[in-house]
Amino acid sequence: MTAAAHRGSASRLLGAGDKGLPADAAGLTVAEFLARKPSLTDLWTPLLVIDDGALDDNIAFLAGWVAERGLELMPHGKTTMAPQLWWRQLDAGATGITVATPSQLRVAVDAGIPAVMLANQLVQPDAIRWTAAAVAAGTRVWSWVDDVAGIDAIEHALGDSAAQPLEVLVDVGRPGGRTGARSLEAAVAVARRAAASPAVRLAGVTGYEGAVAHGRDAEALASARAYVDELLAVHQALTPLYDGRDVLVSAGGSAYPDVVGAAFAAAGPTRREAPRNAPAVRGVGVGTVGGDRTRFVLRSGAYLVHDHGYYRQNSPFDGAGLRPAARGLARVVSRLDASTAIVDAGKRDFPFDEGLPEPLYAIGAAGERMPLPGGVTTKLSDQHGFVRIAGDSPLGVGDLVVFGLSHPCTMFDKWRLVPVVDTLDDPLNAIVTDLVETRF
Template sequence: MGEGQSCRLGIDTKAVDDLGAELLDWRHKAVPAAMHGRTADEFGSGSLRLSDLQTPLLTLDAAALRGNVAKMARWCAAHGVRLAPHGKTTMAPALWADQLAAGAWGITLANAAQLRVARRFGVEVLMLANSLTDPQAIAWVAGEVASGARIVSWVDSVAGVERLQRILAAADAGPLEVLVEIGGHGGRTGARGVDAALEVARAVRTAPRLRLAGVSGYEGALSHAWDDAGLAPVRAYLNDFRRLHETLAADKGYDTDEVILTAGGSAYFDDVVEILGPCTAPGVAVILRSGAYVIHDDGFYRGISPFSRTDPDADTAFVSAMQFWARVVSRTEPGLAILEGGKRDLPFDEGLPVPLGVGQGLGEPLRPLPGAAITAVNDQHAFLRYPEELEVQPGEVVRLGLSHPCTALDKWTLMPVLDGTADPANPTVVGTVRTFF
């Protein structure tokens, strides 16, 4: 792509495209030895099929990735809000480029190391969903902002504001845009309550090296359910968030041309838009930070996403774009098979994997495994319990549905992207996704 298009998308698309020239070798565990010495572009050129790969293996589905990005972009546009997807979910510049091309405002990240990855690939607009406290990180961010990047970070305490101001003043750097973060009781970061957040905002207003650009927060840490009891703390928190903004706006407490109001993970973004959406006006933007939606899953997000709570298989729902494949390496007890993939290969923090089928090999038709379950995972193994009347043999391949993309992709430096249009059982390798965790 040309330089003009790179700039327009807010990311250096040439740098992203250049990832295809990386030579593959022993460092890429998803790549079979037969492909060592080839480039990532050659690996994803369409000459290989799933059956040419090796296990254990995490793959991505091309159609699901495209569909998820498009669905979220359309929904945000229809509701008049923006999206700064949380890039820490994938740490994949190629997927960030797809999200930016679909209209994302920028990319959200969680720490300075992740910001450096984004700047290496020319991402121009970034949100740090955290407070800057490390002196080297503060100096680096200030330097990037001075060179033309936009990096908006958060503050949640008077002490944090004073530290930022002191370090920036010593370096004769700044100003930096910050958002005052409001938290909820029992949640993660964030000033606890409106009054405490107002104190932080007042501290920012007296700090000449800082500019108050809006309000931030994260509701997802307050609940993991979407029934009335689960939604109650989320909605109460969002109402406090709105009250904080309205108070600051009435007091003319912002120092920006456009106020940013940002909340919204991948579980409750509909509640965020219902409560904060009415605040949208000329000079006020509501920005969601949903990140898991681009990959989605077959576990936690399948059950809680606003698009799939009532019908996970609806046409409007996100589709899991990740699949895990593991061979049976041992079957020495009735009803127990040991698979070769474990904690080093797949996520387990938001629920254990779900067996979706078993076949004689990669690319072979799958037969169902009714009543089967993964009951435990070790570092490199998973325990598959199944009814004894089912036939599961060593060497067969089990497809597993995973829960929580944030702790799935971090275990893989490179993943093949599959297209099953011509052959759903044995899809073609049409690309790769490189991660930088």
């Protein structure tokens, strides 16, 4: 299956619940609507819109960057929850998709994704049994464990009924962090338990450096690197417990892929060095890091659309491979106060948890582009945005405001269908080329 083949929304009927689409789209299928080559200006505001060219460029950039280092990419699918986009990532070389919950795993399996990492511990009996059935039917699934209780839960749910063991990765954390075994000794204890269990297969180690480091200053970068070294040390200590088949070492969100990629590349196919200060654990020998059976996997997900806020500030690839692919569009519905314009987009339309939308420019009734010097979004309510502007700005009721958005992970969940256009350089002449269906 390919992205072109997986057009699950092509036959979907459009209706009044698909916000942003014009009224005359109701009753059409997605394919019929797109066949009309609708203009972006045919759509109603508020809107979330994706630039197809930027999307392609971002996908190609990270795929190439990972491949050059002999690494793999299983991008986090929770960012978009859009199988159409997941398949574009797979077609570009991603070896799987990462999800966060059993429900998201169901979406991935339903979409035919062949390899899925569940970045969480399976604990609900029904979800465990469903996952085992999906594995037996041919989907490869890795889940995380950070406690022997997680392995107990799998054993109790499956009993002797599992057709094959579930593959698990030992989640490595830090005291006071999120999930993850809190020490090397604790991680080894979980791994020993997994290696001895008939219900699971010990398949590697994993973790998330973004839970222990924040920002791009020297201290944050050092903390992220130290964490990856700890992860590699756990992997090295577990080598004698592996069964000779492939194992995964996985980390790497969208803020520190350079840090993780450098450490993985040094430990992986080209240079098989041990991590710095790798300790030994009594009763477990120290093996080499890397080897033909070890697959080093990054999970960056937000790179797909990048942004104008959080990742513009924190990604090492901003302006050097990645560019924002998403915009928010809203119209001015009130300007009763000289220094404030009220637009028709709010918390139910645009992300706001890692920075408010940034007004980039406006387009007037005659199609003229208007700069918005000093324009700032000061507040979002449910359905309205408050934009501070210069008192003498010509911005008026009905004018279109184009926003840069921050944090892709809370961008797509507000939309059932997201329009994709051929360009966002010229919104007035942009053509809608696709509607991406989300499955939140």
